[in-house]
Amino acid sequence: MTAAKAATGTAIGMSGLTVRFTTRRSRTTALDDVSLDIEPGEFVTIVGPSGCGKSTLLKIVAGLVRPTSGEVSLLERPVRGPQKEIGFVFQKAALLEWRGARANILLQAEMRGMDRTQAARRADELIEMTGLTGFEKALPHELSGGMQQRVALCRALLHSPPVLLMDEPFGALDALTREQMNAELHRIWRETGTTVVLVTHSIAEAVFLGTRVVVMSPRPGRIIRTFPVELPAHRDYAQVMSDPRFDRLATDLRGLLGSAAANH
Amino acid sequence: MTENSLDTAGRQAATDQAGAARTATSGPARAGTASSTLERGPHDGGRPPRPTLGRRAVALADSLWRPALVLAVFFAAWWFVAAREYVPNYLVPTPGQVWETMTSQWSELARHTLVTLYETVLGFVLAAALGLITAVAIAYSRTLDKALYPIVLFAQVIPKIAIAPLLVVWFGLGLTPKIILAVLIAFFPVVISGVAGLRSTDPELLDLAATMGAGPWRTFRKIRFPNALPHLMAGLKVAVTLAVVGAVVGEFVGASEGLGYVLLLANGNLDAPLLFADLILMSAIGIVLFVLVEIAEALLIPWHASRRAGVSLTTS
Numbered sequence: 107m108t109a110a111k112a113a114t115g116t117a118i119g120m121s122g123l124t125v126r127f128t129t130r131r132s133r134t135t136a137l138d139d140v141s142l143d144i145e146p147g148e149f150v151t152i153v154g155p156s157g158c159g160k161s162t163l164l165k166i167v168a169g170l171v172r173p174t175s176g177e178v179s180l181l182e183r184p185v186r187g188p189q190k191e192i193g194f195v196f197q198k199a200a201l202l203e204w205r206g207a208r209a210n211i212l213l214q215a216e217m218r219g220m221d222r223t224q225a226a227r228r229a230d231e232l233i234e235m236t237g238l239t240g241f242e243k244a245l246p247h248e249l250s251g252g253m254q255q256r257v258a259l260c261r262a263l264l265h266s267p268p269v270l271l272m273d274e275p276f277g278a279l280d281a282l283t284r285e286q287m288n289a290e291l292h293r294i295w296r297e298t299g300t301t302v303v304l305v306t307h308s309i310a311e312a313v314f315l316g317t318r319v320v321v322m323s324p325r326p327g328r329i330i331r332t333f334p335v336e337l338p339a340h341r342d343y344a345q346v347m348s349d350p351r352f353d354r355l356a357t358d359l360r361g362l363l364g365s366a367a368a369n370h
Numbered sequence: 371m372t373e374n375s376l377d378t379a380g381r382q383a384a385t386d387q388a389g390a391a392r393t394a395t396s397g398p399a400r401a402g403t404a405s406s407t408l409e410r411g412p413h414d415g416g417r418p419p420r421p422t423l424g425r426r427a428v429a430l431a432d433s434l435w436r437p438a439l440v441l442a443v444f445f446a447a448w449w450f451v452a453a454r455e456y457v458p459n460y461l462v463p464t465p466g467q468v469w470e471t472m473t474s475q476w477s478e479l480a481r482h483t484l485v486t487l488y489e490t491v492l493g494f495v496l497a498a499a500l501g502l503i504t505a506v507a508i509a510y511s512r513t514l515d516k517a518l519y520p521i522v523l524f525a526q527v528i529p530k531i532a533i534a535p536l537l538v539v540w541f542g543l544g545l546t547p548k549i550i551l552a553v554l555i556a557f558f559p560v561v562i563s564g565v566a567g568l569r570s571t572d573p574e575l576l577d578l579a580a581t582m583g584a585g586p587w588r589t590f591r592k593i594r595f596p597n598a599l600p601h602l603m604a605g606l607k608v609a610v611t612l613a614v615v616g617a618v619v620g621e622f623v624g625a626s627e628g629l630g631y632v633l634l635l636a637n638g639n640l641d642a643p644l645l646f647a648d649l650i651l652m653s654a655i656g657i658v659l660f661v662l663v664e665i666a667e668a669l670l671i672p673w674h675a676s677r678r679a680g681v682s683l684t685t686s
């Protein structure tokens with residue numbers, strides 16, 4: 107698998123990232139001096155208040171936003187323009203409204219010029235795995251928000267990328283489906299060794315999925331602390347929820363996020 | 371991604387739409403994080419059934435009875451006014467007289483109709499092709515935007531009727547000046563709608579395309595062009611009706627055939643029935659071509675139509 111390529115060195119390196127947005131009406135500092143190194147195979151989850159620059163951070167790693175200052179590298183190479191060794195799941199599903207679910211997933215293959223039959227087989231696997239069976243031909247407006255997001259996830263996984271960037275992928279799901287998707291994503295990550303960076307507002311999700319949880323401050327976004335998650339690599343949802351270490355970490359995170367918001 | 375700034379209604383609408391879409395979709399993501407909301411499970415819930423032939427016929431009848439009624443009332447009123455001679459017959463003939471002229475001179479009228487139809491269709495097709503190319507150039511290149519927009523605008527604001535004689539001087543009495551006029555008049559709505567459509571692409575989709583390593587041509591073919599189609603088809607519908615006007619104006623100025631030429635003849639001879647028959651044929655060309663574009667639209671962008679249908683179910 108392609109992920110093996112990234113087995114040495116850092117998968118993602120960020121140093122001194124600062125981003126200022128200047129619009130006609132205002133100047134916003136979205137990120138302030140953010141540095142973070144992510145090892146290959148890590149699952150880093152990022153939590154922080156709304157508007158603190160989490161989406162911006164992911165887009166910088168993908169090469170879609172250029173930082174005002176600072177350096178980023180992906181798989182040991184400096185990020186200059188848009189990166190293609192990644193799978194990106196946007197905060198909203200961003201589907202083509204004229205394509206059915208399966209065709210939306212296969213967009214990834216068409217845009218990359220991948221082998222068609224192989225891509226089609228992989229797409230069917232992913233559809234099955236994410237419970238989209240029976241909705242292959244449904245247009246986005248015929249799908250629920252959660253299903254749309256699952257289509258976007260399948261699309262991001264189609265080419266088995268070594269790095270997966272996810273921006274609140276399960277925000278639109280109900281709690282139960284969300285747990286299932288978390289467990290599924292955990293399994294995919296374990297099996298593929300993909301490096302994942304996932305932004306979320308759910309503390310439970312951040313702890314269950316992450317090998318490391320990064321907490322950001324309100325705007326301008328800084329990294330307040332990173333917590334290693336001392337849970338086994340192979341996790342079971344029910345087990346994790348009843349684990350005292352989960353409780354302790356979740357309480358710490360909640361406290362930190364709460365005080366950060368209060369001091370703001 | 372580069373949002374060039376030139377103030378036209380179409381582009382404004384396009385950016386507004388993109389903005390609205392952005393704000394509209396940021397909502398549910400937030401809401402879902404709060405706590406469990408009951409949502410459809412992965413396997414239940416179905417898609418709306420495909421319409422059967424019977425249902426389609428009912429839908430067609432449903433959409434046709436209103437215009438048919440209006441037309442019937444119109445003809446009844448016309449017949450009433452003309453038959454009672456509230457207006458003298460040499461000004462407004464009865465529907466019967468018009469019908470008689472139409473049938474007795476059918477072969478002649480058909481020939482002239484075909485000429486005008488030919489000029490219109492050719493003019494429209496050329497306008498659509500040129501308009502689309504221009505729209506792509508404007509939407510993709512800032513330089514071409516600045517360079518082409520003044521020319522496009524100039525071509526639009528110059529009164530076509532005023533340059534028609536010039537075109538006749540340049541190109542003679544043949545079909546060429548009529549086709550050029552049809553192109554000139556139909557070109558503008560294609561460009562405006564094409565640019566609006568191409569610019570309305572969700573920036574997130576373009577970001578997505580960039581992370582897929584796709585070049586500009588693939589991005590155009592798979593994302594930007596299909597996304598622009600609903601806008602573009604709206605522009606083409608306007609353009610096709612305008613192309614008829616262009617062709618007829620061309621015939622007014624100097625021609626030996628075509629419906630515009632017949633109109634001038636009938637006018638000179640105070641032949642009101644022929645004049646009316648001619649007008650009806652002109653409108654028929656416009657209506658038929660418009661309907662053809664609508665059918666093309668339904669075939670090309672069924673997703674758009676089904677979406678509209680879904681909306682109208684709840685509002686009507």
Ligand SMILES: Nc1ncnc2c1ncn2[C@@H]1O[C@H](COP(=O)(O)OP(=O)(O)OP(=O)(O)O)[C@@H](O)[C@H]1O
Pocket residue numbers: 127128129134135136155156157158159160161162163197325
């Ligand atoms: N293209 C842009 N132009 C101007 N300002 C921007 C742009 N993108 C983001 N911002 C600003 O940068 C800040 C961070 O935005 P970002 O979307 O990264 O936040 P976020 O942490 O993802 O928030 P949320 O949790 O609500 O998704 C916000 O204040 C936003 O207004």
Ligand SMILES: [Mg+2]
Pocket residue numbers: 160161162197273
């Ligand atoms: Mg965000």
